[in-house]
Amino acid sequence: MKILIQNGRVIDPARGIDQAADVAIAAGRIVAVGQAPADFSPNRVIDAKGCIVAPGLVDLAARLREPGQEHAGMLESEMAAAVAGGVTSLVCSPDTDPVLDEPGLVEMLRYRAEKLHQARVLPLGALTLGLKGDVLTEMGQLTAAGCVGFSQAEVPIPSTQVLQRALQYASTFDYTVWLRPQELHLGKGVAASGPLATRMGLSGVSVAAETIALHTIFELVRSTRARVHLCRISSAQGVELVRQAKAEGLPITADVSINSLHLTDADMGYFDSRARLTPVLRQQRDRDALRAGLADGTLDALVSDHTPVDADAKALPFAEAEPGATGLELLWSLALKWGQDAGVPLSQVISRITADPARVLGKSLGTLQASVGQLAVGGVADVCVLSAQGHWPVTAAALRSQGKSTPFSGYELPGRVLATVVSGHVAFEA
Numbered sequence: 001m002k003i004l005i006q007n008g009r010v011i012d013p014a015r016g017i018d019q020a021a022d023v024a025i026a027a028g029r030i031v032a033v034g035q036a037p038a039d040f041s042p043n044r045v046i047d048a049k050g051c052i053v054a055p056g057l058v059d060l061a062a063r064l065r066e067p068g069q070e071h072a073g074m075l076e077s078e079m080a081a082a083v084a085g086g087v088t089s090l091v092c093s094p095d096t097d098p099v100l101d102e103p104g105l106v107e108m109l110r111y112r113a114e115k116l117h118q119a120r121v122l123p124l125g126a127l128t129l130g131l132k133g134d135v136l137t138e139m140g141q142l143t144a145a146g147c148v149g150f151s152q153a154e155v156p157i158p159s160t161q162v163l164q165r166a167l168q169y170a171s172t173f174d175y176t177v178w179l180r181p182q183e184l185h186l187g188k189g190v191a192a193s194g195p196l197a198t199r200m201g202l203s204g205v206s207v208a209a210e211t212i213a214l215h216t217i218f219e220l221v222r223s224t225r226a227r228v229h230l231c232r233i234s235s236a237q238g239v240e241l242v243r244q245a246k247a248e249g250l251p252i253t254a255d256v257s258i259n260s261l262h263l264t265d266a267d268m269g270y271f272d273s274r275a276r277l278t279p280v281l282r283q284q285r286d287r288d289a290l291r292a293g294l295a296d297g298t299l300d301a302l303v304s305d306h307t308p309v310d311a312d313a314k315a316l317p318f319a320e321a322e323p324g325a326t327g328l329e330l331l332w333s334l335a336l337k338w339g340q341d342a343g344v345p346l347s348q349v350i351s352r353i354t355a356d357p358a359r360v361l362g363k364s365l366g367t368l369q370a371s372v373g374q375l376a377v378g379g380v381a382d383v384c385v386l387s388a389q390g391h392w393p394v395t396a397a398a399l400r401s402q403g404k405s406t407p408f409s410g411y412e413l414p415g416r417v418l419a420t421v422v423s424g425h426v427a428f429e430a
Contacts, residue, residue: 068097308403
């Protein structure tokens with residue numbers, strides 16, 4: 001299939017491109033950005049007039065719920081949601097059932113995803129067997145099976161000694177460890193500590209749950225020099241600690257979720273379980289610091305934190321409801337909204353969901369490193385056509401994900417994804 005995307009505004013932050021240009025695709029690869037070759041005869045023409053042509057979005061945090069939790073999300077529905085959201089590459093968490101701690105499970109997941117010919121799945125392997133925090137997994141075998149890093153998902157390691165050994169091993173073989181900073185005991189609440197949680201009678205998660213974990217991680221990184229990616233920073237103090245650690249030269253990167261970037265604990269309303277999330281929504285000063293941190297590069301990437309939840313699991317009292325929200329189809333719109341609200345240039349907005357998360361993945365992408373998150377001539381053709389105009393209502397009917405719960409239900413969000421091309425084939429078209 002030869003595809004010509006014409007008349008669009010091509011924005012590729014990785015290559016510093018922001019201009020009117022055409023993108024020519026053949027045999028699954030980009031053959032030209034600018035003027036198509038004279039002898040190029042497309043089978044398909046996509047008119048992108050008035051639209052943005054960008055690299056496919058890269059999402060560093062998406063749960064697919066398969067295997068083991070198919071009632072919350074089937075692979076087919078969540079991959080359809082990914083391409084509808086412009087996401088062509090996504091990193092999935094290892095906290096499936098069974099846990100992704102064996103090469104065979106990773107290979108099965110990748111095979112199932114590849115057969116769907118939609119978004120590219122990049123699995124994280126479990127850091128410890130069964131995510132129990134005791135015995136390290138066979139990281140070498142999991143990497144050979146296709147894992148791009150190692151994570152404990154939402155399960156902190158109780159023993160600092162085990163975490164130190166994990167980082168020492170990862171450093172030896174240049175693996176990246178993905179950690180959400182949360183102290184085991186202080187992080188067990190359901191809402192951010194503060195006046196609102198107190199009035200509502202909800203157990204609180206203090207900022208110290210994040211900052212204590214960050215201090216521990218940074219001390220271990222200083223001694224091991226392991227590369228660590230910090231998942232979903234949620235507090236102003238956390239942003240400042242990451243800023244200081246980066247200034248020191250520690251090999252760390254960090255991301256923030258679309259939920260924490262836009263919402264606060266006030267969005268819990270009258271115990272609205274759609275706002276039952278992990279990490280918890282914090283106060284406005286935290287949201288403002290997260291926005292500033294994403295703008296100045298302290299936080300490297302914006303993620304959807306896609307976690308589809310079954311309707312029955314949300315139809316419970318707030319403290320008992322399962323945390324999580326769908327997000328893949330909202331990533332572009334909420335990134336654009338952040339840019340509009342904060343006065344961030346469009347190229348920088350797109351960078352935080354394309355080139356920057358691809359840079360976080362780095363060498364773990366293997367041969368795809370020269371393609372993911374950019375429009376490279378000769379590279380794999382992952383492209384999306386985006387509109388920055390108009391608004392759309394977030395409703396259950398508008399979402400392809402099996403999980404319909406999101407705190408943004410009823411919002412009118414800017415921008416739409418009009419087409420998604422993955423490896424040279426049109427995987428989605430509005």
